[in-house]
Every structure is written in structure tokens, then in C-alpha cells.
Amino acid sequence: MRSDGAWDRDPVPDPLLRRLVGRVSVPPLAEQDAARLEAAIMSAVRREAARATAPAWWEIAARWAQAAAAAGLAAVVLSGLVLFGSPFSSSSAPEAAPETAAVAQVIGRYPGDAVLASLISGDDSDTLSPWSEP
């Protein structure tokens, strides 16, 4: 290959070759074929663009991640409150149920009455059975 700068510029077009080779080469796309091909390409481009802009599931998930984290935290706090009680409520012992107080008063009035005590406490271990009698 020569290195005297002969290959630094493009040669001028060769009209004879252009005519001869052009005779046997299929001409470029006809105008209507080019328009049809362009329409097909742009239709595919629009489809691709629509698919590319539709968010994927992980994008949706990422978008809702902050809200989901906040909701999860709130659920944990609420569950804690329900299970272990509010830290703001009183720490004193709960008052006795009124029924328990009334029962204590009756038993106190008849201290030796074991039957009364047993009945009031709901203990039915000594219930008489008709079949147990001799």
C-alpha cells in the first residue's frame, strides 16, 4: 500500500462504474416502500417506548416502600400497645371486682360456715349424687 498520502482523501466518483454497476443493482427503496417501512418501524418504536415507560413491579414496589414501611411500623406499635398495655396508663393494682367484694363480705359474716363458703365459691366437689346414696 502506498504511503504518499494517496489514501488520505476519497477518490472522485467513477461515472462509468456507477453507470455499469448501477444497471445491475437493484435501485434503492421505492418511495411507497420506504413509507411503508418507516410506518412499520415507527409502530414498533411506539410499542417499545410504551413498554419501556410502563413501570415494572419492582418500580411500583419501590415507589410504595416508604409508605409500606411507615404502615408496618405503625402496626407493630399498635400491636405492642394492645398486648402489653399503654405505657401511659396507671401502674396501680386493679381494683377488685364488685362480685368478689360482696362474696368476701358474706363469708366474713359467717366465718364457720364451710357449706356457705363452698357454695359461694362454686366448688361442687361435695355435690350429692342420687346414685351415691347407700
Added chain:
Amino acid sequence: MSLTEGAGPRDDIAADAAAVERVLAGDAEAFAPMVRRYLQPAYNVGYRLLGNRQDAEDLVQEAFLTALANLRSFDRSRPFGPWFYRIVWTRGLNLRKSLARRAAEPLESERHPGTADPAADAERTELADTVLGALAELPERQRLIVQLFDLDGFSGAEIGEMLGLNPGTVRWYLHQGRRALRERLAPFQEALDEE
């Protein structure tokens, strides 16, 4: 044929860069002028490579979609054409391999309608056969470079970028191919001059 007819290269770069920016921003319609501008040269490259209209059309469509998918990697300070033709070329080589076509497959020839002069028809047929034969005898690279340069109007630099060759090497192949064709086709110069 100028590949960038009607505007200077700088204008093309600026116009293409602006269009690419709009496409990347989500405006798919901004791709339409680029498709219009590069469709014909891309088809020519595809046709020279595959030797078949339908395959060339499929290739061009595929190349535009590949370009769209890789648009972020395109350097907007450079012309779009050579980058895109390189895609057409490499996809075309892959397609040709998958189609298992021979590189030197005879070209489709333009069919000339017959005339009332059988002698003239015979001469035209002989000329077409000789030209096709001379083209088919060229090494593939030379044949493609002659066609892309002399018929389709690509520059040596554009062909070089497409084929991954130095422009000087492209011009050397062009010189070799032209010389071989001129030798084979010289007898027809007179006939052509008379037309």
C-alpha cells in the same frame, strides 16, 4: 447521493442530538425524523450485505430498534449516522450467519423490459451478465466497498467506521476493486457512450 443531503454535518449532529434527547425524555415521535433520514442508506447497506430486499427491510427495522434500546450509550457530540450504520452492519453480519447465506451470492439484477430490437436486448443482457460476473468475482470486501462508495454515496470514513477499518484501508480496497472492474468492463465503455 449524499447521506446528509440538505444540511451540513454540524447541523445534522445538532439536530440528531436534539432528537435523541427528546427520545430519551420519552418522546417516541422524535425518532421519526431520524428514521426518515437514515432509512434509505441503512437499507442500502443491508441490501448490499444480504442481497435480498425482504431481509434488508427486516434488518433495518431490527437495527432501528437496537439503536433505540442503546440510545443512552450514543455519544451525542458525534454524528448519529456512522454509529447507526455500524449497528446495521454488525446486525447484518449476524443475520447473514443465521440465514446461512453465502457471502458471494449472486446479486438480484434489475430486469429490463424487452424492446422491439432483439439485438439491443441481447447486448443489454450480455452487458448485465458481464457486470454481474465481474462483481461476483471481486473479493466480497472490495465488492461491498465499491457498491457502498460508488453507488450509495458513503464516504471512505463512513465505510471505515461501519466495517471497522481505517479510511485509508477502505480507499485502498476501493482502488483495487475499481481497477479490477474497469479491466473487465472496459469493452462496454464505447457502447455506453453511444447511448
